[in-house]
Amino acid sequence: MEIPSKYNSKETESKILEKWLQKNSYHAEVNSKNNPFSIVIPPPNVTGILHMGHALNNTIQDVLIRFKRMKGYQSLWMPGTDHAGIATQNVVERSLAKEGLKKEDIGRIEFDKRLWKWKEEYGSTIIDQLKKLGSSCDWERTRFTMDDEYSEAVKEVFIRLYNKNLVYRSNYIINWCPRCKTALSDEEAVHKELDGWLYYIKYPIKKSKPNIECPDHIVVATTRPETMFGDTAIAINPKDKKYAWIKDTKIILPIVNRELKVIEDKAIDMGFGTGAIKVTPAHDMVDFDLGKMYDLDFINIMNDDATLNKNVPDNFIGMDRFEAREAILDVLDEMKLLEKKVAYKINAGHCYRCHTIIEPRISLQWFVKMKPLAEKAIKVVEDDEIKFYPERWKKVYLNWMNNIHDWCISRQIWWGHRLPVYYCKNCQETINTDTNNNSDNKPSDFSNRGIIVSKTKPDKCPDCGCENIVQENDVLDTWFSSWLWPFATFYWPFKISDTEQNKIYQDELNYFLPTSCLVTASEILFFWVARMIMAGLEFTDQIPFHDVIIHGTVRDDKGIKMSKSLGNTINPLEIIDKFGADALRFSLMLQAASGSDVYLSDEKFLVGRNFSNKIWNATRFIFIKMNDNNIEIDNLEFAKIEGIDKFILNEFDQTIEQSENYLNNYALNEAAKKIYDFFWHMLCDWYIEIIKDDFTIAKAKISIYLLINSLKLLHPFMPFITEEIFNLIKTNTNLNLDGLMIVSSWPVKLNIKNVELELKEITMLLTTIKEIRNIKIDLGLAQKKVDLQVVVKSNQLQLWEDNKPWIKRLTSTQNILFKKKLDKVLYENNFWSFNLGIESIDMSGFIFSLDKKINNLDGALSKVIKKLNNEKFLEKASKDIIEKEKMKFDDMSSQLNRLKELKSAFI
């Protein structure tokens, strides 16, 4: 069979993928004979298209899943997608806009239809892309956070929390995105520093008694003059002596001439600005608290799109907030009330979806009380029931959990899980639909009368019996569904009508939960990971996963985070197209040191591409040799193992053990590197080179053994090419190899015994070969065929005789001549020495190298001598360390003498 010399990833990968899918190789199920290993995928957004972050995240998961599958676990990778509230709604809104429509034009029901239609059409794009990457998810289980059963879980959870008083409704100041027109959680508000100004504004003072001493105005510093129409107080620190007179005055809000209260609070920083600040309870988080504390008025001056509303002077109504800022400053300037402005860095929240600057806004929202949920979630991490890799994330997690705030879960958008909340219009004067545009909200608590929390619409109000009932318009934060992902994907809470099926689902949950590990980026530690831990403990009474693996961020080669807006992304699909999914995966794994960021550029994927080709050609060569020598094998039993075979098989045993250890500790890059090194630098560079001329059946068997089993070690990283070669081996040999590599078993060590002698001898031979090559290069004889004259101690003669052919070939030697004595010696160790059969030649290169070696060794030796001359070292260091140093001294000094002797012979 003809095998091309270049590996064709494209052809192979699609063929192999089809095979796996057809054979249902990714499937895992309850099986009491096996241990479970399970991972739930971080569900990508339905709107998502595969980017490098996904590629990294999913490759890590797939490596683990494939490794455990081969180790005999029921290895389940649960796939699915997230409905991604705002993101998806934005996409569909944009496509509507192309038709010149807004969602309000077609109404909620029609818009919802469009959303679902979009989901059906494009929602599986990312799933298909993950398949191309080789992700071996159990695809028939693919879940969506808005599946019927999943929605059931969301409702159930909401109701349970409500009944435990952990969900409440409150009029509170929240992060509001004026573009998306919805509330956001604290985590969804991304703080970024902006260049801005600190404005010093004079507020006029009216004396309340005629005879007191005070200035005619007070200066306050603010970054947001546009909110001044919402001011209801001026605050100072009670210790601030320069405002001692303030109690006897009245302060007037300019332009509108409203009187402001004066409050004194020790939280006010006397050193900031003038020490006096304006208090705007409806438009600032801090001021909101002050407002509640001092019973101030709350004046909301903005509409939901951040334009000024009717609570401001007529000529400002309808202005955008930033336009209003300039307009107000102009007016103040005219009135000579603007003292100065100073450049200032503002730390402003931005919408994580559309990057619009967030407006703090009072509105009626639903919240989850987090402290009670956090308690258990703190404990399981403190007790290491859940472990973080790398461990440092534990601190970050605990720090956040210990300072957790309540979670605003209602969103004023249309795409998502509508809150299972109904209002009796009779009892609830203020239902949510009315409050979002309301401009006079006060942070009072609302009565629960007429609020019905229920999965289905109640017939009548339990409080007044009236039938005028409407459902809450808001939907839940997307993360309110994703925090249930580890168990809702198993159809928790098992409320479907088919009881038999429910039983099966429950068994699956019991079998696979807690899942083994969760693989994710640090960005969603709080959004998702922390909340999943809380939800798992609250609703299933157990941790959702044992290990949390946090990988780095994908950056470009300059270290800048890859993002579409910066245009510095590398499209993984293009890399797959050019180099293959295996190359992509392997390159990523090799470069992703656990937890550290990955710097990528196109050429970094060459490692994987070149390695694929190396694997391909090693295979090709073995087949060619078998074919040339008419070798057929039908088993892999080795008659006797000795010499170089013993050496390489022992090396391979080490490789199995070490790579497995690395994989178990999630050090995937180390595992990848270990296997890479063995395959390329041991198997290809040495073993295959050595056996080229002596390709017997015995050697063929060992080659095929090493090939199959190193491919198995490699399979989690490079599934396609390894599967393909496994298939080639099946068709090119008579070996009895059943099934596919994906479901084959992980290699087991041969446990080669008594390998010390071979280890020493072969290592010495290999070192000598390198020396011969180096010396020939030093002498300018690189590839020239010359004779090698050797003096070998008698007990090593056999070793040389046995291995003569390949020593000759690997050193480009004409003849190996065994001698009693050499005229000149170029190299010497304890067992043999050699010279080259050459006549007078320029030795300067050789002597130069020799000098360098002598120098290095001299330096190293003097360090050892210094130690051994140090009495304190001899006194305090442990015995075996001293012993080692002594041996080092012996070794080095004899080596050094030898080198010096060699040199003296040439001078």
Place this chain on the structure above:
RNA sequence: GGGCGAUUAACUCAGCUGGUUUAGAGUGCCUCCCUUACAAGGAGGACGUCACAGGUUCGACUCCUGUAUCGCCCACCA
């Protein structure tokens, strides 16, 4: 403002509990080689005061304390 992390070759990183490393690997660079598996390859080479300053120790890239630079996260300083 608090916390976390990083700083080792031109670049990307290993070097885990101090002495097995005379500080390594890969890429890039330089030299030689199209040797009949692979030039997507082979054989070699150059390049490092391990950020800086102290300390602990017989001994520090490794542990401790500062300093500097960079990065990330959290936080209501208007």
